[in-house]
Amino acid sequence: MVHARVPGTKGLENYLAIFGSREKKLLQAEPSWLTHLRKTAIERFSNLGFPTAQNEYWKYTNVAPIAETRFDFVPNQTLPEISIQQLETFMFGHPEWPRLVFVNGKYLESLSSQTSQTDHLRISNLRSVLGSGSKVFESYLARIASFEENSFAALNTALMDDGAFIYIPEGKVLDKPIHLMFVSLTQNGALTSQPRTLIVAGKNSKVRVIESYASLCGGSYFTNAVTEVFVGENASVEHYKLQRESERAFHIGTTEAYQSTGSKLASFSIDLGGKLVRNNLTVGLHEEGSECELNGLYYVSGEEHVDNTTFIDHPKPCGVSRQLYKGLISGKGRAVFFGKVYVHKNAHHTDAAQTNKNLLLSEGATVDTRPQLEILNDDVKCTHGAAVGQLDEEMIFYLKTRGIGDREAERLLSYGFAREVIERVRIEAVRTELDRLLLARLQDCAYFAWRDRMKK
C-alpha cells in the first residue's frame, strides 16, 4: 500500500486505494517488469500529487475538479448491450479501416474489426499483449512517455488496463488508417478510464492512426489517456486525435513521440468538446534529420476550458519542426496554448516555426497564449508567433453586401479561419468529418451582439 507524500486530495487517496486493491491480482497475472513499472509509477504519482497553479506548466489550468473528485475505476465492468449502430455517429471513413472500440476503457471485440495479432503486424488491444511476453511491447512501453514530472502519465501507467498496441514492422506501409475509438458511457456515478496506446512504427514503415474520444450519453467522467509513438528510421506516422468528449467531461491526454533518423511525424490535435481538457504533446526529434508537423484546432464554447501544452525538443542537428495551432473561443470558453521549442547546443541547422492564432468570438471568451523558443545554438532558423484577434471587418462587410447576415457571417468566417488546419489533414474522410463536426458546433453566435456593444 502506497501512501500519499503530498497534501492529500480526495482523488489522490482514491487512486492509491484503487491501486492497492488491484495490486495483488495484477502481481499474479502480469510479468514482473510490468509490476515493477506500475509500482514505480504509483510511487511517483503519490510523490507528485496533482499539479497546482504553482507549477509553471499548470499555471492556466486548474485541475482541482479532477483532484477533488472520486472517480471510480472499474476496468472490467459489465456494460449494457451496445450495437454498432449506436456508435455510427462517431464513425467515418471506410468500413474496412481497422477499428478498435473501447467503452469506458474496456475493449469490445464484437464492435472492433480488421485487427491483426501476428508478429508481423499488430493492431490489437493492449490487454492481449500485456501477458504475452512480447519483447517489442516490453522494450517500448513507458519508455517514451516519461512520468517523472507528469503525474497524469504516472497515474495512467500505474492503472492502465487496456488500450491499443500497434506495431508496424520494417518496410510495411499500411494504406488504411487505423481508428481507435474511446467511447464513454456514463451509468451510475462518475467513472474514469485510463486508456493507453503504444504505436511502434519500424524502419521505413508508414502508418496513420486516428484516436477518437467521444461520449455516448453525455455526463461527467474523467478520461486520462496516454499515447506513446515510436517513429523508426525513415518511417512516417500520421497521428490524429479527435477529442469530442461530453460538455461535462474531464480529459487529460498525454502524447509523446520519439523520432528516429529521417523520420516524419504529422500530428493533429482537434478539440471540439470537453469541460476541462488538457493535451500534453511532446515530440522529441531525438535523431538527426527528423521532421515533425504539429497541427491543432480547438473550438471552445460554453464554459469549456481547453489547454494545449506542447513541447518540441531539438537535441540533434538538422531537425525540422512546424507547428500551427488555431483556436476559436466563444461563450465563456477559455483556451490555453503553451508551446515550447527547445533547441539544444549541438542542434545546428535546426529549422523550427511555431504559430498560434486565436479568434475571440464573445465578450466572455479568454485565451492565454505563450509560444516559447529556447535556442542554445546560433546556426538555426527559428520563428514563432502568436495572435489573438477578432473577425475581420472588411470580410464582414463583403459578406453582408452579398446578403449574408450576422449569424451566417460569424459561422462562415470562423469556419474559414479553421480551414487552414483542416486543409492540412491528409485523409479526405477525416477532412470531411471535421468540416461537418465544426459547422455543427458553430452554433452559439454571439459575436455581433458583442461587436455592436463595443461600437457604442
Next chain:
Amino acid sequence: MNLMLEIKNLHVSIEGKQILKGIDLKISAGEVHAIMGPNGSGKSTLTQVLAGNEKYEVTKGEVIYQGKNLLELSPEVRAREGVFLAFQYPVEIPGVSNAYFLKAALNEIRSAKGLEEMDAVEFLELLKEKMKLVEMDSSFTNRPVNEGFSGGEKKRNEILQMAVLEPTLGVLDETDSGLDIDALKIVAQGVNRLRRKDRSFLVVTHYQRLLNYIIPDFVHVLVGGRMVRSGGKDLAFQLEEKGYDWVKVEPEVSEEHVK
C-alpha cells in the same frame, strides 16, 4: 418609367473629411448610368455608401431605393432587397470556397424573399450555368473566395456573384481596372447579358474604355464630390478626348457663386 434609385443632395464624409458634397441622381428601371471622374473625386465613396459601408458617414441628404429609405437598411438587408456592389478590390475570404460562400448568400436572399433554400445539387447546377457567362472553369467552385485570384479573376468572380444573386440594382466600382482587353470583354459581356428592363446598373469608371462594351444610357461626371456634367453616352467620348480638366473648371466657379 419606374424610378429605381433616387439620390438627393447626398453629403458624405469619412474621418471628418467631406468627400461627397451634394450628389443628385435618378436612375429608372432598366437604365444603365455611368459615373466617370478623376481619382479622388468620390466615385468609390458613392458606391460604398450605396452598399452600406459604415465607415462612411452620411451628413446630409437621402437615398430612396424602390420607395424605401436605403440608408436606414443594414448592408445585408440592402443586398436581400436587390442591391449588389461589384467591388473595386474584392475581399479575400480564406478557407471558404466560392461555392459554399455563394450558396450561403443565395439562400439568405431566397429566405428573405420567402423562397425555399436551394440544396447543394440544385445550386451547383445553377452555378455551372452562370459560370459559362463569365467563362470560368469548374476549378473556381472549390477555390477559396478571391484568395490567390488574379486581378481579372477577382473581377470576373464579382460578375459571377452578381449573375447568381440576380440583383435589381447592380453597382460596379471600377470593374474595368486592371483588366486586359479580353478580360474586359468577358466582364462586359457578362454584364450585358444581365441587362433587363427591370434591372438597373450604375457603372463607375475612370476610363471611357469600359463604356465601349457596356453602353450606358446616361453619363455623369463626378469631380471633387460634385456632379459637374450629365449627358448621353457621347459625353464619355468627349471626356476621353479632352480629359477631365475640360469639366473641372466649372464647379469652382459655381461654388464661388454660391458663396
